[in-house]
Amino acid sequence: MKKRTVLSFISLLISTLPLFSQNQKESAQDFSNSVARLDGCVDNNLTKNNLKASALCSDEVFLRRLSLDITGRQPTVNDAQKFIELHDPLKRIKKIDSLLNSDGFVEYQVLKWGDLLRCKSEFPSNLWPNAVQAYSRWMKESIRNNVPYDQFVRDLLISSGSNFRVPEVNFYRAFQTRDAKNISESFALIFMGMRPSTSFGNNKSAADLGPFFSQLKYKKSEEWKEEFVYIDKDVSPKVYSVTMPGGDKVTLKANTDLRVALVDWLTAKQNPYFAKVMVNRIWFWLMGRGIVNEPDDFRDSNPPSNPELLTFLENEFKAHNYDVRYIFRLILNSRTYQRSAIANESNKTDETFFSHYRIHRLTAEQLIDAICDITDAPETYWSRVPEPFTFLPKDTRAVQLEDGTISTPVLEMFGRPSRDISYESDRNNNLTMKQVLYLLNSTQITDKINKSKKLRSLTDQITVKEKLITEIYLLVLNRFPLSSETSIALNYFTETKKDKYQNTSDLVWALINSKEFLFVH
């Protein structure tokens, strides 16, 4: 039975030939083999631990999950309806590809990288708005063009010049205190998954990488808030050889840019951290938990829950020239990703082995954007720096905010990261009482719903109540209502004497406050 599912899955993947460009036939076969090997790694581990995997999730659940996970937004009514009703065995595969190639994916990745690189115009990073914009545009272009990850990191780290004109240099400006120690700790955290407090077997820690950043200098220009980051090669290395975490020795040569030696070491194929940390991070983004967890806490005493899986992904990443989208595609097409969140008797306590999908609250940006989409009542975002204030275009979405300084109290209440630190845990998806109060009874939410022109005109246009209820379910929960749900809503519509707009509002309000809406599942 199980074997048959695997086989049919593989044959499905193979039959998607035309979707994959280049060396078509071969690469499609390779790809489906890779997906099967990924699932195999997970399944072996499950068997070892006497766990049974949950079944695959339904199409409607899959679409909502996929859209939120990789573009940060819910599917539209049209998308949901079409996808659910479409009879095409390849529809999941096609959807994954089309979303990976969408602007939504790029935007959402810029958000993730903005978090990691602490992209913020004022306090504590003090990048300044023009620099934030340039920096984000650079990230956006790199991600859109799917620049290989090793190249992306090389561009970022070996950069010199003006904060406005060579945006990558802002990596070196996003610090409260710009000293070699802080920079090396940030470097190790982001690219090696290594926390400042961690020391490795050979007793080396992030601070030992300080010498590579000892030549950095900063200089203001005539232009307001412009700043040059440059390398003073006359600063001779304090040490001429550094023993790296893991044991490699790297030589520092006088009169050279010392960062080059560090990046050469980091991005070398045999580097034990670089590829592993990134694939684990992508896994964390999609699965809600790293194979090494937390994803920025690699150390000997925190081993991966599935070493074969991590090694497999690492090798795939290297073999595919550090293609980030490839890793996304690989994971998204796996049965592991597509499993239901509904646990079974054997796996309900499993937190570590990926036997079922982990439900998690919508992130701050996802949630606010979803509510704005449902009501068609956008938020107003504006920057207080510099004065006079800058208002962002009306249709700006929260996931498009490039600058951590541009925020709203609601985004912060729902745990949008402060961008003060580069830990993934800076994004807080825990539910709190204040959030529940806000959703249940704030004037902000009720006004958005009650004053929504979109909801009013839906109510006017769709006169058959059952159809209106269906539309609202598709709009909020991206699925059709069960007949029991339709009848509860119908009862509510008729039992109390309220005007029809109020009925619509109340139903939308109730669904927005339902767990099915608030959690990705």
Added chain:
Amino acid sequence: MKKPKFNTRTQYMNRINFFRLCSLTVVLFLLGTLLPLKAQQTTEKRYAKSVIFVYLDGGPAQTDMFDPKPKAGKDYTGPFVKTSVTNVPGIEIGEKFPLLAKMADKYCIIRSMTHGINGHETANYVMETGSLPGGRIVYPSMGAVIAFKKEATYKGSIPAYVSLTTGSTRFNEAGFLGPQYKSFATGGSPESAQFSVEGIVNNSYSDDQLKNRKKLLNALDNFSDLNPGNKQLADMDKYQQQAYSLILGEDRKVFNLNEESDAIRSRYGKNRLGQSCLVARRLIQKGVPYVVVRNGGWDTHKQHFERMNEKLPELDQALSALLQDLSDKGLLDETIVICGGEFGRTPKVLYEPPWNGGRNHFGAAFSYLVAGGGFVGGKVVGATDPRGEKVIERPVFPWDLSETIYTLMGIDTKGTLPHPTEGEVPMLFLPQEKEKRGGMLTEIMKP
């Protein structure tokens, strides 16, 4: 309070003879009313219960307020050439503060606040956290720390850290403690007929409507059934219950200013600042440990004096009413009131374009008012030079103030806070240099 007295007496009884006991009894009888007080002071320190921080967002001009420099000339004073003589000999404050002048015995003025930072964000961070910026740790505001530290003792349903009516948009108030410690911002307009409080008081629905909607939600929200035992989903049920006990319960009435007499409401001033101060008093009466009244409009680069003519009388009225009201109700001793912004403003008026009579940011020397909760009244701390351009006596740094406030609240400043990735970290991030430490404000703390 009776216990120590009794113990003392029994110890004596064992040791001394009957005659001595007789005379002692007389003495004890005479001291009867004084002793409990003494015992209280020596054996059980009384701490402040709440803080009200009237935060003047944007940076208020100290020389027009608590540190007037009438002799510096019009380049410095602008049109405000006079001062108000207070009821404490030797203390004069700005001419726009006639009401506060009548009660200088109730508060102290710090004229030597300094941090030297002229950017809003960093200065806001420093004043609200009381920590030095820098390093890799971003600290929580005092309100978040106090909410965290008082978790074991404050059990009210109103959040422990409330902002009227908005939170800080300049820095992340919760710092590393996480968003659950961010202030609860009320939103709404306390000066309007119906004060809507985000999430708690929503005036567009009657209680019946709220109950109806709740029923619909409960009928449709069946997701837990598919995932029994899931902790996050169970938590949500718990939070919804708590939320409804606030939304439909008694405690929301703390925000209903119609319960106050018109006389009181008028005394505070029927504007955003005044009515927010009144709500703050009602909140601390319910035991809420930290309330920020955030008042905007103090960032007066241009049209400074026109704006001050509006803002200073409002502040004078609201702050004096708050102090008087707290004092009348016997709450001032247990409530710390502080008032100030992220920095001051340039003592010299910028008459040149584009400012045309404005004052810019000034972090080198500015003033704070502190009162109640263990502070004495009628004192001035520190001094600035005759033009108000630098501190010449007893510099007070933000960390000196925060250490004092924590201490008055009974929070050990030598303690630690849990950082999610760094383990236990010190309560405050303090500078190493001795010259950047003024020390706690012991000179104005009650013994």
